[in-house]
Amino acid sequence: MKTLLYATDYSKNSVSALQLAYNLSQTLGTRLVITHTFNFPTVLGVEGQDDRPILEGNPFKIHRAQLEKFCTEHLGNKWDDPKIQLEPVQNSSVIKGIISKAEEYHAQLIVVGTKGASGLEEMILGSTTKKLIEKAPCPVIAIPNDVLPRNMDTMVYATDFEEEDIHAIQKLTEIAKPLKAKIKVVHISTTEEYAGDLLMEWFKDMLESKVDYPDIEFELLFSEDVFDTLRIYLGVVNADMVVMLEREKKGFLKKWFHRDLVKKMEDYGEIILMSFNEHNHKTLFF
Helix, strand or coil: CCEEEEECCCCHHHHHHHHHHHHHHHHHCCEEEEEEEECCCEECCEECCCCCCCCCCCHHHHHHHHHHHHHHHHHHHHHCCCCEEEEEEECCCHHHHHHHHHHHCCCCEEEEECCCCCCCCCCCCCCHHHHHHHHCCCCEEEECCCCCCCCCCEEEEECCCCHHHHHHHHHHHHHHHHHCCEEEEEEEECCCCCCHHHHHHHHHHHHHHHCCCCCEEEEEEECCCHHHHHHHHHHHCCCCEEEEEECCCCCHHHHHCCHHHHHHHHHHCCCEEEEEECCCCCCCCC
């Protein structure tokens, strides 16, 4: 059975991610595994959540009960379904705990929130979520705080016109098709990149020869400020999700995770991010 993994820290900021994970699993017809890493003072990048020692009782039963309480509060009785499994995990590392469950269930997607339980005005997009994106065995969807449940009608894929992008878009269509979503492929080029329009035509031809999805549009933009132009574009097209491919040496996400850009994203903070990685972008099969 195909599996979507959702990781929570029980915070208010993780509620939107839970609801989106549930809705997405229902649409895709997948199993939903809901997990929480315990016995470590840092949960999704924020200290102070699980630093209490467990003195008595079975810790897995205790944390499963907490997961049940959290799910009942935010999903009602919908979580009590054979296709939904609650799986607390004990690990000295939040990242390793999440990844261990993803590997155990061969997850095709991991869904997390982008803020932790302390309420600090600091996104973890540059810390724990970034590490998860880099190391996860499958793509990661990061949900900002207070994003309301929505239809994924418009997905924007930010491309660098590389062959790896074609594979990632091909996998993205496996999610877009059941959601009936439009995919907008955008490249932001500086004015010095004169070959941008030629690369776009090459990329379109390559994509159309390998990807059979009718609702894909292409856009080439010129700007010296990649982040701000992308941010404005996401608003103009009313994007529900921005999708990127994290590369080992270069790519949008390296710019995205630059410290100043993370702060800018915190001000924007209303867009869902889906990240593929070079080592996992071929693993998505729905």
